[in-house]
Amino acid sequence: MKYISTRGNAPAKTFTEILLGGLAPDGGLYLPEQYPQVTRAELDAWRKLSYAELAYAVLSKFATDIPAADLKAIVSKTYTTAVYSYGRADSDFSQITPLRTLEPGVHILELSNGPTLAFKDMAMQLLGNLFEYALDKQHAELNILGATSGDTGSAAEYAMRGKRGIRVFMLSPHGKMSSFQRAQMYSLQDPNIYNIAITGMFDDAQDMVKAVSNDHSFKAKYKIGTVNSINWARVSAQVVYYFKGYFAATKSNDEQVAFAVPSGNFGNICAGHIARMMGLPIGQLILATNENDVLDEFFRTGVYRPRDTKHTYETSSPSMDISKASNFERFVFDLVGRDGAKVREFWSKVDVASSSDTAAFNIKGTSYWDALPKFGFASGKSTHQDRLKTIRELWEEYGVMVDTHTADGIKVGLAQRRPNLPLICLETALPAKFAETIQEALGREPERPAALQGIEKLPQRCELMDADVAKLKSFISANVPN
Numbered sequence: 001m002k003y004i005s006t007r008g009n010a011p012a013k014t015f016t017e018i019l020l021g022g023l024a025p026d027g028g029l030y031l032p033e034q035y036p037q038v039t040r041a042e043l044d045a046w047r048k049l050s051y052a053e054l055a056y057a058v059l060s061k062f063a064t065d066i067p068a069a070d071l072k073a074i075v076s077k078t079y080t081t082a083v084y085s086y087g088r089a090d091s092d093f094s095q096i097t098p099l100r101t102l103e104p105g106v107h108i109l110e111l112s113n114g115p116t117l118a119f120k121d122m123a124m125q126l127l128g129n130l131f132e133y134a135l136d137k138q139h140a141e142l143n144i145l146g147a148t149s150g151d152t153g154s155a156a157e158y159a160m161r162g163k164r165g166i167r168v169f170m171l172s173p174h175g176k177m178s179s180f181q182r183a184q185m186y187s188l189q190d191p192n193i194y195n196i197a198i199t200g201m202f203d204d205a206q207d208m209v210k211a212v213s214n215d216h217s218f219k220a221k222y223k224i225g226t227v228n229s230i231n232w233a234r235v236s237a238q239v240v241y242y243f244k245g246y247f248a249a250t251k252s253n254d255e256q257v258a259f260a261v262p263s264g265n266f267g268n269i270c271a272g273h274i275a276r277m278m279g280l281p282i283g284q285l286i287l288a289t290n291e292n293d294v295l296d297e298f299f300r301t302g303v304y305r306p307r308d309t310k311h312t313y314e315t316s317s318p319s320m321d322i323s324k325a326s327n328f329e330r331f332v333f334d335l336v337g338r339d340g341a342k343v344r345e346f347w348s349k350v351d352v353a354s355s356s357d358t359a360a361f362n363i364k365g366t367s368y369w370d371a372l373p374k375f376g377f378a379s380g381k382s383t384h385q386d387r388l389k390t391i392r393e394l395w396e397e398y399g400v401m402v403d404t405h406t407a408d409g410i411k412v413g414l415a416q417r418r419p420n421l422p423l424i425c426l427e428t429a430l431p432a433k434f435a436e437t438i439q440e441a442l443g444r445e446p447e448r449p450a451a452l453q454g455i456e457k458l459p460q461r462c463e464l465m466d467a468d469v470a471k472l473k474s475f476i477s478a479n480v481p482n
């Protein structure tokens, strides 16, 4: 299996060649040359597999240059009950992604039982083990540099802690995260994890990371890398739970289902699109946004109008506060019939458009608009009031507490689903992460998984730093043997 760029101007690469990198050299994103197809016989056999076995079956179609025994060992060490058992006391952790049925035909797929209580652990934990494996083979090292306002950074740290050949330098805005988020990250005592609290805002931290990454000689000398959401291995790991959720919600492979997906960077739902292209019987992929509704506008009207950070609202589902979805280009490549030149033409306008209120492109009235329905997407948006209402309704009707992001997905999923299609709503975080909004909706605190009770009292390890790029560089060089 080779991977090609969505912009059509980069050499084809293997899975391990793109594993540690980011964008293709032409600025595009990598996708398989062709989507592997799953036969009916395979689907029938896969239905009986455990999560780790299924992950191996799916990923071996993508990571064709990793020897079978090695890939098997990597997935079996990743998808264990020990790693994914932070959820509700009554969850069936042996399933890794248990399906919770609210009523016949309406389900929640629990993807947030990993150590940081969000679905990002599903892919990030695999990435940690893949990185360690690949670096070991190449006798190489990698220093991951990132900025976080909470979620992605902690998922990366919990995936990379203790891994050979890897260090993580994670910047976070000093005093801006919740005490729970701080405790989650700063209580890690692993010597390869460096938390750096910046006296400034998230954007300042982000700018420092960009400045260091743009210093190409520093970046090369200190082997600086990232773990952002365009990483192909992350997307492919997410394909697995669409299969698992489908098997859990159906009795036979003749049935179709709908998935509802709370979306930000389009990484999660992109994996659903790929599962569908591989032949999984998905009738509908329902995309939910919050007030940052750029993607909903596209699927409803054909107009793609990205926005910059200044025009992105802060909402109570903060992990979806994104107005330029990095993985969206992967879907558009398929939509335009895999025409890299067309993608280049569209994306030449994206950065210009996002700083104004103009559309980057509009497919209404073109053959692409006519092609859109065959990809099965529906979309809708959910506001703060919708979240509160959905959280209350689920609590009152089913005694199930969901977080704000999952609530966005459920609200839009119920509104957009075609009758008769079983609906599987992806749970992207646990309510314990968003206690303030749960308090507002229900007048009570969310339950916290037993393993995380009292983590605020653990000793914390963190470097306080001014928003100064020179200081960051000297901190890195002092901690990376050269």
Ligand SMILES: *Cc1c(COP(=O)(O)O)cnc(C)c1O
Residues within 6 Å of the ligand: 118, 119, 120, 151, 229, 262, 263, 264, 265, 266, 267, 268, 269, 319, 320, 405, 428, 429
């Ligand atoms: C990252 C995240 C999302 C958005 O997922 P994308 O893959 O970026 O679309 C939704 N909910 C939660 C809780 C997240 O952490």
